[in-house]
Amino acid sequence: MQPDNMLSPEKQTILIVDDSPENIKILNQILRDDYLITVATSGDAAISHIKTRLNDNSNNPPNTNTSQHLPDIILLDIMMPSMDGYEVCRQIKNNPKTSDIPVIFITAKDEVEDEEMGFKLGAVDYITKPISHPIVKARVKNHLLIKRQHDCLRNSISILHHKAEILQQKAELGMLAAGLAHDINNILFVAMMIENLQYLIPDDLQERSMIDEHIKRAIESLEMGRDICHGFTNYLKDIGEEEMVHNFPPLLKPLDMFQRTFKVKLIKEIPPNLPYIKCKGSQIKRLVLNIFMNACQAVEAKKNGRIIIRAWSENERLFFSINDNGDGIPDHILPHIFEEHYTTRKDGNGLGLAMVQKIVNSHNGTIDCSTAIGEGTTFTLSFPVV
Template identity: 35%
Template sequence: MKPDEIKILIVDDERYNINVLVDILKPDYRTIVAKNGEEALKRTMTAPLPDLILLDIMMPGMDGYEVCRQLKSDPKTCFIPVIFITAMTETEDETKGLELGAIDYITKPVSPPIVRARVKNHLALKLALEKIETQKEKLDEQNKALIEAARLREDVERITRHDIKTPLNAVIGFSQFLMMADNLTDAQLDGLKTIEDAGYRILNIINLSVDLFKMERGIYPFTPAIVNLLLVINKIIIETRELVRLRNLSVNVSIKGIPVDKNDIFTVQGDELLCYSMLANLIKNALEASPEGETISIILDEDEDAALITIHNKGVVPVDIRENFFDIYVTSGKETGTGLGTYSAKLIAETQNGRISMTTSETEGTYVTIKLPK
């Protein structure tokens, strides 16, 4: 706002005092005057409203205190800064004015430099507060828009998940129905089992997308149970056997340095589906990152208070993503990578009251270690 657009109301019952203040302020601001309290209230309501009011206290009829009280009790005028101009110098007089809502107190006879400085400072403060309020209103609108967008996204995702699940259930159900036939070859059974497993994996991904949303907001209803990780790991190894074959890799699983036996168990307190999703992502990442012909090691161990699962491959994490390896959408050198695998693994580990870490080097390769409650 330009200075000559700023409107200042001067209220005093003495013409001399009005003239003095008008002479001080008129070169820089638009001034209007009132000679008593009743007239001051009427002129205040004349559009546009004053940007600041200089108000005498001692006036016949309605005094400045009452004018200030009425101004501050009206939502239309309560935000207008009021500066008392008065010959009253007692501390209790000043205190009363400030308690009624005045922002400053100037004593008569007025000093022109002080009046100009006080008016300038309070107008600048009023302008700053108005900008803050405008920004707050914009932020409130943006926040409402974001909340609405998030709600719409959730609705779309929920509908999408429902629309995907319906035909997916048919795929799983029909493959199971076909497997009941007694005239199938082993190859045909294996093919149908692959279709069934793929259907379940997609179904798990859909369900997990809902769970990740809850984990991000800290509202996932985690109920720990005993999970045998060896069964989970064996299932993942079977599902990734084609990738292992194509890259000429091998996968070794050990407990405390000893190769696992078919009768071994290794349990944690967790959620089986979450453990499956977390380890499937990390093991697949290790298989894809490993140089061809190498070995991926899955090492199971424990310390005093936690079970340790370490996945090692001879590949090296690129320098540009080492610091934010577990952040969302972080990926490097993978044409089909989404950057959600390690992010979801970290989220799942923490949801199960665990934690996850990564170390990598040219000489040692990459180790990803998960700690979960025993």
């Protein structure tokens, strides 16, 4: 056993197994410039070389890449005393840790039966004696290329498996967290009954103002808890959701409930047979809801407040607009409306349109706002159709 070259991380390694010094010399000359060569002069030496490499690898801590210590390819002579090439090949192919190493047999010309036998045992190719330089070079190069691609593919598959496992764990955690948020939300809902206490306590009771103050604080905390739960539940819904093909009108469904709460007149001008869009449904619902809530707030104080939602398709895109007849957006406010935390409302967070913008961007969409003081505001959006 004699390693002829220094270890080089880039070079692939070849194990030459042959009992003929002449053959070893020729193969070495042909291949040594491009590869790292190791030689075994018998079948037993080849097997013990591989076993040593396997033991080295198993003693190394995980994640250290020692697989290069195993040969990337084996050039194997068939006729050898004691253990012949077939037996060496059989043992290599029977071990799952080495079965992927390509084996090329070196045979005397015209030994067709030998070749068949070798292929049955799992060899990838043959080199016939007398050895031809260009053929050896080409065959070794091709099989090493295939081996490298195979290794890359296997690495990618194992990374994908790992990622799939992480995603699975995330999904399970998400389910747990969603269940928890849901339960806490229900508990908070019942606890909100504390609100009714203030109506039950007689006005003339001593310390009434103190009791009112405590109730107020408790309600504020409960409300905050419910807000956090809602935000959390929505977040979990979003991360677990895949993009799917959606028909647009059903995505407007949540508006009906909010329309009843705000008691606003909602006109829908939605033609039938609109093209479908590929999107995360819950995100588009949140987007529509946020623009709609802003419109509701804009017309809240108006006598004849109304909101019109239109949809149409044009140039492979689905368009829809939400128009209100509120006061419009003043020039000095308009450039800021999509900024995070920008709000002109007393109880606003300034997060609605910033979130809308993010959803639009992640769906390859567009958004446009046109507004006129005293007349109202229209947000127009578009998304690519499927």
